[in-house]
Amino acid sequence: MDPSLPTGVSRPSGWIIVGASGLGLASAYWDDSWHSTLGRDSALIPPHLLLYASIVAVGVILGLWAMRILRDTRSLSALGRAPGFILAAASAAATAIAAPADAFWHSTFGRDAVLWSPPHLLSVISTTVLLGAMLVSVSDRPWRQLQIGLSAVVLAAAQILVMEYDTDVPQFSETLYLPVALLSLLSAGWVIIRTTRFPFALTTAIVAYILLRAALTAGLTGAGWLAPDLPLALLGLAAVDLLQSLPRLRWLVAASIVAALESLLSAIRLSNVQIGSILPWTMAVVGAALVAVFVVGVRNRAVTATIVLLLGLSFALVTPVPASAHDPGQGPSFGTAALSVQGDGSGELTVTVDDFSTTATMPGRAWLVARRAGQTITVPLAAGSVSRSGRATGRISLPHPGLWFVYADVSSYVGTLEVWLPISQNFTGTITQTRALYQPTETREWSPPQYLFALSLVAIGAVLVVWLMVRVRRVPTSGATERPYTSGAPPSLPGR
Structure with missing residues (x-):
């Protein structure tokens, strides 16, 4: 060779x-x-x-x-x-x-x-x-x-x-x-x-x-x-x-x-x-x-x-x-909250958020947000304010099949805080999880350097x-001969 x-x-x-x-x-x-x-x-x-x-x-x-x-x-x-x-x-x-x-x-x-x-x-x-x-x-x-x-x-x-x-x-x-x-x-x-x-x-x-x-x-x-x-x-x-x-x-x-x-x-x-x-x-x-x-x-x-x-x-x-895209878990965390979702299999969800464990003061309102493929649905979560030990419940309808991301957003003195769960539109039953309560990052307009x-x-x-x-x-598609070898490094076709 x-x-x-x-x-x-x-x-x-x-x-x-x-x-x-x-x-x-x-x-x-x-x-x-x-x-x-x-x-x-x-x-x-x-x-x-x-x-x-x-x-x-x-x-x-x-x-x-x-x-x-x-x-x-x-x-x-x-x-x-x-x-x-x-x-x-x-x-x-x-x-x-x-x-x-x-x-x-x-x-x-x-x-x-x-x-x-x-x-x-x-x-x-x-x-x-x-x-x-x-x-x-x-x-x-x-x-x-x-x-x-x-x-x-x-x-x-x-x-x-x-x-x-x-x-x-x-x-x-x-x-x-x-x-x-x-x-x-x-x-x-x-x-x-x-x-x-x-x-x-x-x-x-x-x-x-x-x-x-x-x-x-x-x-x-x-x-x-x-x-x-x-x-x-x-x-x-x-x-x-x-x-x-x-x-x-x-x-x-x-x-x-x-x-x-x-x-x-x-x-x-x-x-x-x-x-x-x-x-x-x-x-x-x-x-x-x-x-x-x-x-x-x-x-x-x-x-x-x-x-x-x-x-x-x-x-x-x-x-x-x-x-706009779903981007969960971004931003600083301010504790945890329990999120409970009950579904009837047809896209109707009852969502409850409670058991807050956070240092943030939350005197403001709360709402539900569901997102999928750029579609966003927002409904009130509670008519009044949500305290640190409060409990808020709301209902939301998911119009299309597939996996949705359901957020409970709560206003606070440090800004909006949210907790979320992924839920299928045809979900049946009840699921409760304690998740991170975090401050989502803001969506920015692209700058010229970006x-x-x-x-x-x-x-x-x-x-x-x-x-x-x-x-x-440039790879030959016809007329080229495959070159088997038994030992050493394999040779390449001429000119390649």
Whole structure:
């Protein structure tokens, strides 16, 4: 073997990446459930520790990969020629940057617990690109099982973008769910198709990912945590493998099948997203597919124009207004209070707040607030004032199915104090918990420095995405020979 040839990641290292990514996926959904159930907590809670361990494992693998390349080639420039290495390293660096950027964002611009905050988006995007770079690294290897494993975690990372919808805690309008899900899913599918060269690789990866999510759902449910939906609509993406005779249209057809399946799952309540939020997008995507296939013709360039027109019109019709997010547990604590909720199964709740243990004086009024997906409902909790040892009761109606966050807000001399519980709209029975009574942080208008900082983080993510697209397009899709090896570092294709 010529030691001057740069090498891709080794097979054992690739499997460690897959395992660490699976743990990272589990930690993300566990962390989401933790915060939705208990609120903000220490940086050293178990899901955070699991996430840190997965990040460290990936970092160690990248370090070992670099050391192996330098050992075999004795050249720093070989790192740049190693397939996928520089992109993976840059993505890892961006992931590392996202953590202090998130801390700076909170300390400078206020709390923002939503998944789509710029630092969080950078973390999700850079993780997905890193895994895509791993697929590029092994794209010329006869390691089908490893490629399937990496493809499954690429899908998993891409779908983190809609995690809050899948776990029934949407922070923004549910109208955004389907377009974001389709964009991330189709992008991940394209990377998988371009970097794997055996039949039904994408379909196999989808099945593997669904099994991974099923195991995660079973584990979280068994442990008493909130669990995500099963991503069964992803099965529609298998149309990309099945419709090889329609190379230009198979992606649009697959998108329409995914959208139709998602609408069906929502209609039969196997998806937490409301059918009314999904249906307009489904009609637009399915309509575009029908026009492309049956009216315009397979090879007509007008297909692209028609698709863009239909999707553009649908976006103009269904673009939602900005929504405020649920952000529990933020701000200084002023003791505890007991919150009791009684439900009749139809969305009618009777809420009682009492047993205050606080140093704050509360001479003011109190009210109930219910929030979900940007919708806020407010009703009086008590006609009079609430004293430190007082008791207040009120009733509130939850209009739509799903998980709602019910707050008891009490005015005090230090400002508004609140205590909260997550409650399903169809909750039946009574639940009583003693929770932290805290002062919520104020919602601020974005300042020019905040816009600039957000733009810089999003720009880093955009550069990584474009870089991955360019790198994936350079992967040979035909005429390349897979190169098995029996020992030593695996060779790369010439010119890569």
